[in-house]
Amino acid sequence: MEDRAESKAGLAVVLTGGGARAAYQVGILAALAERAGDLEVPILTGASAGAINAAFLASHPGPLAESVRALRERWMEITADLIYGPRPPTLIRSVARWMEKLALGWHEAPLEARGFFDTRALRGFLKDAIDFDGIGTNLDRGRLRAVGLTATAYDSGSTVTFVQGAPDVPLWERSHRIGVLAKLSLDHLMASAAIPIIFPAVRLGETFYGDGSVRQTFPLSPAVHLGARRILAIGTRAGRGEARAARMLRGYPSVAQSLGLLLDSVFMDHLDADAEVLESVNRLRAGRPDENFRTVDLLLIRPSRDLGEIAAECADGLPRLLRSAARGLGAESRGGAEFLSYLLFDPAFTDRLYALGREDGLREWSRMERLLEAPDPDPRLFPGSARSL
Numbered sequence: 001m002e003d004r005a006e007s008k009a010g011l012a013v014v015l016t017g018g019g020a021r022a023a024y025q026v027g028i029l030a031a032l033a034e035r036a037g038d039l040e041v042p043i044l045t046g047a048s049a050g051a052i053n054a055a056f057l058a059s060h061p062g063p064l065a066e067s068v069r070a071l072r073e074r075w076m077e078i079t080a081d082l083i084y085g086p087r088p089p090t091l092i093r094s095v096a097r098w099m100e101k102l103a104l105g106w107h108e109a110p111l112e113a114r115g116f117f118d119t120r121a122l123r124g125f126l127k128d129a130i131d132f133d134g135i136g137t138n139l140d141r142g143r144l145r146a147v148g149l150t151a152t153a154y155d156s157g158s159t160v161t162f163v164q165g166a167p168d169v170p171l172w173e174r175s176h177r178i179g180v181l182a183k184l185s186l187d188h189l190m191a192s193a194a195i196p197i198i199f200p201a202v203r204l205g206e207t208f209y210g211d212g213s214v215r216q217t218f219p220l221s222p223a224v225h226l227g228a229r230r231i232l233a234i235g236t237r238a239g240r241g242e243a244r245a246a247r248m249l250r251g252y253p254s255v256a257q258s259l260g261l262l263l264d265s266v267f268m269d270h271l272d273a274d275a276e277v278l279e280s281v282n283r284l285r286a287g288r289p290d291e292n293f294r295t296v297d298l299l300l301i302r303p304s305r306d307l308g309e310i311a312a313e314c315a316d317g318l319p320r321l322l323r324s325a326a327r328g329l330g331a332e333s334r335g336g337a338e339f340l341s342y343l344l345f346d347p348a349f350t351d352r353l354y355a356l357g358r359e360d361g362l363r364e365w366s367r368m369e370r371l372l373e374a375p376d377p378d379p380r381l382f383p384g385s386a387r388s389l
Contacts, residue, residue: 009042009229010042010043010227010228010229010230011041011042011043011228011229011230011231011232011372012041012042012043012044012045012223012226012228012230012231012232013029013041013043013044013045013054013057013231013232013233013234014045014046014050014219014220014222014223014231014232014233014234015044015045015046015047015050015051015053015054015234016046016047016048016050016213016219016233016234016235016236016270017047017048017049017050017051017193017211017212017213018048018049018050018236018237018342019048019049019341019342019343019345020049020341020342020343020344020345020346020349020350020353021049021236021237021307021341021342021353022048022049022050022052022053022236023075023349023350023351023353023354023357024234024236024303024307024353024354024356024357025050025053025234025236025357026053026068026071026072026075026354026357027353027354027355027356027357027358027359027360027361028234028301028357028358028360028361029053029057029064029068029071029234029357029361030068030069030072030354030357030358030361031357031358031359031360031361031362031364031365031368032064032068032232032361032368033064033065033068033069034065034358034362035362035365035368035369036064036369036372037063037064037065038063038064038065039064039372040063040064040143040144041057041064041144042143042144042145042146043145043146043147043223043226043227043228044057044058044144044146044147044148045147045148045149045150045161045219045222045223045226046148046149046150046192046212047149047150047151047192047211047212047213047216047219048192048193048195048211048212048213049193050234051149051150051189051192051193051212052126052130052189052193053071054147054148054149055130055132055135055147055149055184055189056070056071056074056129056130057071058134058135058138058144058147059130059131059132059133059134059135059138060134061134061137061138072354074129075347075350075354076347076350076351077125078125078345078347078350079345079346079347080343080344080345080346081121082121082122082125082345083117083121083122083345084117084118084345085117085118085119085120085121117198117199119190119194119199119200122190123186123190126186126189126190127186130186130189132183132184132185132186135147135164135184136164136183139164139165139166144165145165145166145169145226145227146163146164146165146166146169146226146227147163147164147165147184148161148162148163148165148179148222148223148226149161149162149184149188149189149192149212150162150192150212150213150216150219150222151188151191151192151194151202151204151209151210151211151212152209152210152211152212152214152215152216153207153208153209154201154207154208154209154210155207155208156176156207157176157215158176158177158178158215159176159177159178159212159215159216159217160177160178160179160180160209161177161178161179161180161212161222162180162182162184162188163179163180163181163182163222163226164181164182164183164184165226169226169227170225170226170227171225172225174221176215177216177217177218177221179222179225179226187202187203187204188204190202191204191209191210191212192209192211192212193211193212194209194210194211195210195211196210196211196214199211213270216270217270217273217274218270218274218277219233219270219274220233220274220275220296220298221274224296228296229295229296229297230296230297230299230371230372231296231297231298231299232299232301232368232371233275233298233299233300233301234300234301234357235272235300235301235302235303236302236303236307237272237302237303237307238302238303238304238305238306238307272300275298275300297371299364299367299368299371301360301361301364303353303356303357303360304356304359304360304363305356306338307341307353307356308337308338308339308340308341309337310341310349310352310353310356311337311338311340311341311344311349312337312340314344314346314348314349314352315337315340315344316348
Protein backbone atom coordinates (compact mmCIF):
# COMPACT_ATOMS: atom_id res chain seq x y z
CA MET A 1 0.00 0.00 0.00
CA GLU A 2 1.10 3.54 -0.69
CA ASP A 3 3.23 4.99 2.10
CA ARG A 4 1.18 7.10 4.52
CA ALA A 5 3.37 10.19 4.05
CA GLU A 6 3.28 9.87 0.28
CA SER A 7 -0.47 9.40 0.31
CA LYS A 8 -0.85 12.91 1.68
CA ALA A 9 1.81 14.56 -0.48
CA GLY A 10 -0.91 16.09 -2.65
CA LEU A 11 -3.41 16.86 0.09
CA ALA A 12 -5.00 20.31 0.03
CA VAL A 13 -7.45 22.05 2.31
CA VAL A 14 -9.61 24.71 0.65
CA LEU A 15 -11.20 27.30 2.92
CA THR A 16 -13.83 29.61 1.47
CA GLY A 17 -15.08 32.97 2.69
CA GLY A 18 -18.15 33.70 4.73
CA GLY A 19 -17.38 36.26 7.41
CA ALA A 20 -18.15 34.98 10.90
CA ARG A 21 -19.26 31.65 9.42
CA ALA A 22 -15.59 30.72 8.90
CA ALA A 23 -15.50 29.67 12.57
CA TYR A 24 -17.28 26.51 11.37
CA GLN A 25 -14.16 25.58 9.40
CA VAL A 26 -12.11 25.56 12.61
CA GLY A 27 -14.47 22.97 14.08
CA ILE A 28 -14.05 20.67 11.08
CA LEU A 29 -10.27 21.06 11.33
CA ALA A 30 -10.45 20.29 15.06
CA ALA A 31 -12.21 17.00 14.33
CA LEU A 32 -9.53 16.18 11.76
CA ALA A 33 -6.80 17.03 14.27
CA GLU A 34 -8.39 14.83 16.96
CA ARG A 35 -8.15 11.79 14.73
CA ALA A 36 -4.95 12.67 12.84
CA GLY A 37 -3.09 15.15 15.01
CA ASP A 38 0.26 14.59 13.29
CA LEU A 39 -1.17 15.14 9.82
CA GLU A 40 0.66 17.62 7.62
CA VAL A 41 -1.34 19.55 5.03
CA PRO A 42 1.10 20.58 2.29
CA ILE A 43 -1.30 22.78 0.29
CA LEU A 44 -3.56 25.43 1.83
CA THR A 45 -5.71 27.89 -0.06
CA GLY A 46 -8.23 30.40 1.18
CA ALA A 47 -10.20 33.52 0.37
CA SER A 48 -11.69 36.20 2.59
CA ALA A 49 -12.22 34.88 6.15
CA GLY A 50 -11.03 31.48 4.93
CA ALA A 51 -7.73 33.13 3.99
CA ILE A 52 -7.26 34.11 7.64
CA ASN A 53 -7.61 30.46 8.69
CA ALA A 54 -5.31 29.29 5.90
CA ALA A 55 -2.60 31.84 6.66
CA PHE A 56 -2.68 31.02 10.37
CA LEU A 57 -2.27 27.29 9.75
CA ALA A 58 0.44 27.81 7.13
CA SER A 59 2.51 29.97 9.48
CA HIS A 60 2.10 28.05 12.75
CA PRO A 61 5.19 26.09 13.86
CA GLY A 62 3.34 23.29 15.65
CA PRO A 63 1.61 20.10 14.47
CA LEU A 64 -1.95 20.21 13.23
CA ALA A 65 -3.56 19.57 16.61
CA GLU A 66 -1.59 22.39 18.22
CA SER A 67 -2.14 24.86 15.39
CA VAL A 68 -5.89 24.25 15.26
CA ARG A 69 -6.16 24.64 19.03
CA ALA A 70 -4.32 27.97 18.79
CA LEU A 71 -6.55 29.06 15.90
CA ARG A 72 -9.67 28.36 17.94
CA GLU A 73 -8.30 30.40 20.85
CA ARG A 74 -7.77 33.33 18.50
CA TRP A 75 -11.31 33.04 17.16
CA MET A 76 -12.64 33.27 20.69
CA GLU A 77 -10.91 36.66 20.98
CA ILE A 78 -12.71 38.10 17.96
CA THR A 79 -15.59 40.45 18.79
CA ALA A 80 -17.75 42.82 16.79
CA ASP A 81 -15.79 45.79 18.18
CA LEU A 82 -12.60 44.30 16.76
CA ILE A 83 -14.11 43.83 13.30
CA TYR A 84 -16.22 46.96 13.00
CA GLY A 85 -14.23 49.33 15.20
CA PRO A 86 -15.09 50.66 18.65
CA ARG A 87 -17.46 53.31 17.24
CA PRO A 88 -20.15 51.75 15.01
CA PRO A 89 -21.57 55.23 14.21
CA THR A 90 -18.73 55.40 11.65
CA LEU A 91 -21.16 53.61 9.32
CA ILE A 92 -23.79 56.28 9.84
CA ARG A 93 -21.25 59.06 9.35
CA SER A 94 -19.98 57.47 6.14
CA VAL A 95 -23.46 57.22 4.67
CA ALA A 96 -24.16 60.83 5.73
CA ARG A 97 -20.99 62.04 3.99
CA TRP A 98 -22.00 60.22 0.81
CA MET A 99 -25.45 61.74 0.88
CA GLU A 100 -23.95 65.19 1.47
CA LYS A 101 -21.64 64.85 -1.52
CA LEU A 102 -24.50 63.69 -3.70
CA ALA A 103 -26.62 66.64 -2.62
CA LEU A 104 -23.82 69.18 -3.17
CA GLY A 105 -22.85 67.90 -6.58
CA TRP A 106 -21.00 64.62 -6.75
CA HIS A 107 -20.17 65.25 -10.40
CA GLU A 108 -17.47 67.73 -9.38
CA ALA A 109 -15.39 64.96 -7.82
CA PRO A 110 -15.98 61.20 -7.91
CA LEU A 111 -17.16 59.57 -4.71
CA GLU A 112 -14.61 57.31 -3.03
CA ALA A 113 -15.77 54.22 -1.15
CA ARG A 114 -12.99 53.73 1.40
CA GLY A 115 -15.00 51.35 3.51
CA PHE A 116 -17.71 51.89 6.08
CA PHE A 117 -15.62 50.36 8.88
CA ASP A 118 -12.19 51.08 10.29
CA THR A 119 -9.99 47.98 9.99
CA ARG A 120 -7.03 49.18 12.06
CA ALA A 121 -8.02 47.11 15.09
CA LEU A 122 -8.45 43.99 12.95
CA ARG A 123 -5.13 44.63 11.27
CA GLY A 124 -3.40 44.90 14.63
CA PHE A 125 -5.03 41.70 15.82
CA LEU A 126 -3.95 39.73 12.74
CA LYS A 127 -0.43 41.15 12.92
CA ASP A 128 -0.14 39.80 16.45
CA ALA A 129 -1.82 36.47 15.63
CA ILE A 130 0.05 35.47 12.45
CA ASP A 131 3.81 35.32 11.97
CA PHE A 132 4.13 35.41 8.21
CA ASP A 133 7.82 34.51 8.42
CA GLY A 134 6.60 31.15 9.70
CA ILE A 135 5.34 30.32 6.21
CA GLY A 136 8.88 30.42 4.86
CA THR A 137 10.11 28.35 7.78
CA ASN A 138 7.52 25.64 7.16
CA LEU A 139 8.37 25.63 3.46
CA ASP A 140 12.08 25.23 4.23
CA ARG A 141 11.32 22.33 6.58
CA GLY A 142 9.21 20.58 3.96
CA ARG A 143 6.06 20.69 6.09
CA LEU A 144 4.36 22.96 3.57
CA ARG A 145 4.43 22.94 -0.22
CA ALA A 146 2.36 25.99 -1.04
CA VAL A 147 -0.20 28.41 0.35
CA GLY A 148 -2.42 30.62 -1.80
CA LEU A 149 -4.46 33.62 -0.69
CA THR A 150 -6.97 34.94 -3.22
CA ALA A 151 -8.01 38.55 -3.77
CA THR A 152 -9.86 40.46 -6.50
CA ALA A 153 -8.07 43.15 -8.54
CA TYR A 154 -10.12 46.33 -8.85
CA ASP A 155 -8.48 47.45 -12.11
CA SER A 156 -9.05 44.26 -14.13
CA GLY A 157 -11.68 42.42 -12.09
CA SER A 158 -9.42 39.36 -12.17
CA THR A 159 -9.21 36.83 -9.39
CA VAL A 160 -5.59 36.84 -8.25
CA THR A 161 -4.14 34.11 -6.04
CA PHE A 162 -0.93 35.18 -4.32
CA VAL A 163 1.22 32.08 -3.91
CA GLN A 164 4.16 31.38 -1.64
CA GLY A 165 5.54 27.94 -2.18
CA ALA A 166 8.36 25.58 -3.07
CA PRO A 167 10.61 26.60 -5.99
CA ASP A 168 8.90 24.20 -8.39
CA VAL A 169 5.34 25.23 -7.58
CA PRO A 170 3.62 26.18 -10.87
CA LEU A 171 1.78 29.42 -11.49
CA TRP A 172 -1.07 29.88 -13.94
CA GLU A 173 -2.94 32.37 -16.05
CA ARG A 174 -6.48 31.71 -17.20
CA SER A 175 -9.37 33.94 -18.17
CA HIS A 176 -9.78 36.43 -15.30
CA ARG A 177 -7.83 34.29 -12.85
CA ILE A 178 -4.09 34.10 -12.33
CA GLY A 179 -1.54 32.84 -9.84
CA VAL A 180 1.18 35.27 -8.78
CA LEU A 181 4.36 34.49 -6.85
CA ALA A 182 4.60 36.53 -3.65
CA LYS A 183 6.10 36.54 -0.19
CA LEU A 184 2.83 36.63 1.68
CA SER A 185 2.25 39.42 4.13
CA LEU A 186 -0.45 41.02 6.24
CA ASP A 187 -1.35 43.24 3.27
CA HIS A 188 -2.18 40.19 1.13
CA LEU A 189 -4.41 38.86 3.88
CA MET A 190 -6.18 42.17 4.46
CA ALA A 191 -6.75 42.46 0.71
CA SER A 192 -8.30 39.00 0.53
CA ALA A 193 -10.77 39.89 3.31
CA ALA A 194 -11.66 43.43 2.16
CA ILE A 195 -15.34 43.17 1.26
CA PRO A 196 -16.02 46.00 -1.24
CA ILE A 197 -17.53 49.16 0.29
CA ILE A 198 -17.74 47.47 3.70
CA PHE A 199 -13.95 47.39 4.24
CA PRO A 200 -11.32 49.58 2.52
CA ALA A 201 -9.45 48.23 -0.49
CA VAL A 202 -5.78 47.36 -0.03
CA ARG A 203 -3.03 48.50 -2.36
CA LEU A 204 -0.46 45.94 -3.46
CA GLY A 205 2.04 47.38 -5.90
CA GLU A 206 0.14 49.58 -8.33
CA THR A 207 -3.21 47.82 -7.93
CA PHE A 208 -5.97 47.95 -5.35
CA TYR A 209 -7.48 44.65 -4.24
CA GLY A 210 -10.65 43.55 -2.47
CA ASP A 211 -12.30 40.41 -1.16
CA GLY A 212 -11.14 37.24 -2.89
CA SER A 213 -14.58 35.63 -3.00
CA VAL A 214 -16.21 38.32 -5.13
CA ARG A 215 -15.40 36.81 -8.52
CA GLN A 216 -13.86 33.48 -7.58
CA THR A 217 -16.01 31.25 -9.73
CA PHE A 218 -13.57 28.32 -9.36
CA PRO A 219 -12.46 28.25 -5.72
CA LEU A 220 -10.97 24.76 -6.09
CA SER A 221 -8.80 25.88 -9.00
CA PRO A 222 -5.81 27.26 -6.99
CA ALA A 223 -5.42 23.98 -5.12
CA VAL A 224 -5.58 21.98 -8.34
CA HIS A 225 -2.96 24.20 -9.99
CA LEU A 226 -0.70 23.86 -6.97
CA GLY A 227 -0.63 20.08 -7.40
CA ALA A 228 -3.47 18.80 -5.22
CA ARG A 229 -4.60 15.24 -5.74
CA ARG A 230 -6.89 15.17 -2.73
CA ILE A 231 -8.94 18.16 -1.66
CA LEU A 232 -10.84 18.65 1.56
CA ALA A 233 -13.07 21.67 0.93
CA ILE A 234 -15.01 23.14 3.83
CA GLY A 235 -18.06 25.16 2.91
CA THR A 236 -20.07 27.27 5.32
CA ARG A 237 -23.49 27.00 3.71
CA ALA A 238 -25.90 24.22 4.60
CA GLY A 239 -26.85 21.71 1.93
CA ARG A 240 -29.90 21.87 -0.25
CA GLY A 241 -31.98 19.62 1.97
CA GLU A 242 -34.00 20.19 5.09
CA ALA A 243 -31.73 22.85 6.56
CA ARG A 244 -32.38 25.07 3.57
CA ALA A 245 -36.06 24.23 3.32
CA ALA A 246 -36.58 25.61 6.82
CA ARG A 247 -36.19 29.13 5.44
CA MET A 248 -38.94 29.08 2.82
CA LEU A 249 -39.96 32.62 1.96
CA ARG A 250 -43.28 33.83 3.30
CA GLY A 251 -44.16 37.29 2.09
CA TYR A 252 -42.06 39.86 0.27
CA PRO A 253 -38.30 39.54 1.03
CA SER A 254 -36.85 42.02 3.54
CA VAL A 255 -33.73 44.07 2.84
CA ALA A 256 -31.77 41.68 5.06
CA GLN A 257 -33.02 38.69 3.07
CA SER A 258 -31.91 40.36 -0.15
CA LEU A 259 -28.49 41.22 1.29
CA GLY A 260 -28.16 37.71 2.68
CA LEU A 261 -28.86 36.26 -0.76
CA LEU A 262 -26.21 38.55 -2.24
CA LEU A 263 -23.58 37.58 0.33
CA ASP A 264 -24.53 33.92 -0.03
CA SER A 265 -23.83 34.13 -3.75
CA VAL A 266 -20.53 35.93 -3.26
CA PHE A 267 -19.17 33.61 -0.61
CA MET A 268 -20.75 30.20 -1.07
CA ASP A 269 -22.44 29.39 -4.34
CA HIS A 270 -19.20 29.17 -6.33
CA LEU A 271 -17.79 26.35 -4.21
CA ASP A 272 -20.85 24.22 -4.82
CA ALA A 273 -20.81 25.03 -8.53
CA ASP A 274 -17.10 24.20 -8.83
CA ALA A 275 -17.68 20.88 -7.08
CA GLU A 276 -20.35 20.11 -9.66
CA VAL A 277 -17.85 20.85 -12.44
CA LEU A 278 -15.43 18.35 -10.92
CA GLU A 279 -18.17 15.75 -10.69
CA SER A 280 -19.17 16.34 -14.33
CA VAL A 281 -15.60 15.98 -15.56
CA ASN A 282 -15.27 12.80 -13.54
CA ARG A 283 -18.26 11.29 -15.31
CA LEU A 284 -16.94 12.33 -18.72
CA ARG A 285 -13.52 10.88 -17.96
CA ALA A 286 -14.79 7.51 -16.78
CA GLY A 287 -13.30 4.85 -19.04
CA ARG A 288 -11.37 7.42 -21.11
CA PRO A 289 -7.80 7.78 -19.84
CA ASP A 290 -6.33 11.09 -20.95
CA GLU A 291 -2.85 12.38 -20.14
CA ASN A 292 -4.24 15.93 -20.06
CA PHE A 293 -6.30 15.01 -17.01
CA ARG A 294 -5.29 13.97 -13.53
CA THR A 295 -7.47 12.60 -10.78
CA VAL A 296 -8.36 15.06 -8.04
CA ASP A 297 -10.42 13.51 -5.28
CA LEU A 298 -12.79 15.93 -3.61
CA LEU A 299 -14.56 15.78 -0.28
CA LEU A 300 -16.80 18.78 0.34
CA ILE A 301 -18.20 19.16 3.86
CA ARG A 302 -21.04 21.56 4.60
CA PRO A 303 -22.85 22.46 7.84
CA SER A 304 -25.58 20.08 8.91
CA ARG A 305 -27.63 23.02 10.23
CA ASP A 306 -28.63 26.34 8.76
CA LEU A 307 -26.17 28.81 10.27
CA GLY A 308 -28.71 31.61 9.91
CA GLU A 309 -30.92 29.89 12.47
CA ILE A 310 -28.06 29.81 14.96
CA ALA A 311 -27.30 33.48 14.25
CA ALA A 312 -30.89 34.46 15.06
CA GLU A 313 -30.47 32.83 18.45
CA CYS A 314 -27.28 34.82 19.15
CA ALA A 315 -28.27 38.26 17.79
CA ASP A 316 -27.56 39.96 21.12
CA GLY A 317 -23.86 39.75 20.29
CA LEU A 318 -23.98 42.71 17.89
CA PRO A 319 -23.23 46.20 19.23
CA ARG A 320 -26.42 48.09 20.09
CA LEU A 321 -26.41 50.43 17.09
CA LEU A 322 -25.55 47.70 14.63
CA ARG A 323 -28.23 45.47 16.11
CA SER A 324 -30.79 48.25 15.78
CA ALA A 325 -29.82 48.72 12.14
CA ALA A 326 -29.95 44.96 11.55
CA ARG A 327 -33.39 44.74 13.13
CA GLY A 328 -34.59 47.59 10.91
CA LEU A 329 -33.38 45.69 7.86
CA GLY A 330 -35.23 42.57 8.99
CA ALA A 331 -32.08 40.65 9.91
CA GLU A 332 -33.64 39.06 12.98
CA SER A 333 -36.55 37.66 11.03
CA ARG A 334 -36.64 34.03 9.97
CA GLY A 335 -35.27 34.73 6.50
CA GLY A 336 -33.06 37.73 7.28
CA ALA A 337 -30.90 35.82 9.76
CA GLU A 338 -28.85 34.53 6.82
CA PHE A 339 -27.47 38.05 6.43
CA LEU A 340 -26.88 38.30 10.17
CA SER A 341 -24.81 35.11 10.18
CA TYR A 342 -22.08 36.77 8.11
CA LEU A 343 -21.76 39.74 10.47
CA LEU A 344 -22.08 38.19 13.92
CA PHE A 345 -18.48 38.17 15.13
CA ASP A 346 -19.26 37.26 18.70
CA PRO A 347 -17.85 34.34 20.75
CA ALA A 348 -21.35 33.18 21.66
CA PHE A 349 -22.05 32.61 17.96
CA THR A 350 -18.63 31.56 16.67
CA ASP A 351 -18.17 29.03 19.49
CA ARG A 352 -21.45 27.39 18.52
CA LEU A 353 -20.27 27.22 14.91
CA TYR A 354 -17.02 25.66 16.09
CA ALA A 355 -18.95 23.07 18.08
CA LEU A 356 -21.18 22.29 15.10
CA GLY A 357 -18.15 21.95 12.83
CA ARG A 358 -16.42 19.59 15.24
CA GLU A 359 -19.60 17.51 15.52
CA ASP A 360 -20.01 17.37 11.73
CA GLY A 361 -16.32 16.55 11.29
CA LEU A 362 -16.41 13.63 13.70
CA ARG A 363 -19.54 12.34 11.99
CA GLU A 364 -17.79 12.61 8.61
CA TRP A 365 -14.53 11.11 9.85
CA SER A 366 -14.89 7.85 7.93
CA ARG A 367 -15.11 9.79 4.68
CA MET A 368 -12.17 12.01 5.62
CA GLU A 369 -10.14 8.95 6.55
CA ARG A 370 -10.85 7.31 3.19
CA LEU A 371 -9.82 10.52 1.45
CA LEU A 372 -6.52 10.51 3.32
CA GLU A 373 -5.68 6.83 3.09
CA ALA A 374 -7.06 5.31 -0.10
CA PRO A 375 -4.36 5.07 -2.79
CA ASP A 376 -7.00 5.13 -5.54
CA PRO A 377 -10.35 6.26 -4.05
CA ASP A 378 -13.56 5.01 -5.57
CA PRO A 379 -14.85 7.90 -7.74
CA ARG A 380 -18.40 7.10 -6.63
CA LEU A 381 -17.34 8.05 -3.11
CA PHE A 382 -15.08 10.89 -4.14
CA PRO A 383 -16.31 12.42 -7.40
CA GLY A 384 -13.93 14.93 -8.83
CA SER A 385 -11.44 13.81 -11.45
CA ALA A 386 -10.58 17.03 -13.18
CA ARG A 387 -8.33 18.81 -15.57
CA SER A 388 -6.45 21.73 -14.02
CA LEU A 389 -9.27 24.22 -13.96
